[in-house]
Amino acid sequence: MVERSPPARQLAGGPSAYRRILIVEDEATLRRVISRNLVGRGHLVQEAETVGAAIKAINDERPDLILLDINLPDRTGWDLLRDLRSREIIIPTIIVSAVRVSQGRIAEFSPLAYLPKPFPLEALLRIVEGGCRATAAEGD
DSSP states (O other): OOEEOOOOEEOTTSOEEOSEEEEEOSOHHHHHHHHHHHHHTTOEEEEESSHHHHHHHHHHSOOSEEEEOSBOSSSBHHHHHHHHHHTTEEOOEEEEESSOOOHHHHHHHOOSEEEESSOOHHHHHHHHHHTOOEEOOTTO
């Protein structure tokens, strides 16, 4: 059986959005800026700076959405997605990374979106709030 996170929920006064969000990012300043903006928009945010911390957070309380960096101190974001897949856990994911992501990786993991760093914060917030699919073309 494949476990899926609950569908997008309606936030008071706002469009359909993901309620519980896990930010997996080792750059503390960026993680705090994203977190502060999401909390200000009514989301419940958990933060992790490693894959190990992300797995613990997911096991403790399943998020509706993951914002995932690729290069992390202990393992890669791809490793996290493989781990979740091996346990048949599917959670919509937005990749936010300075690492160029190949179309092969996009096809393999089917993220909700890929935003190459640096990215405008408003672009990330629009994707989260709208629950829309937006993948930047490789090399953009």
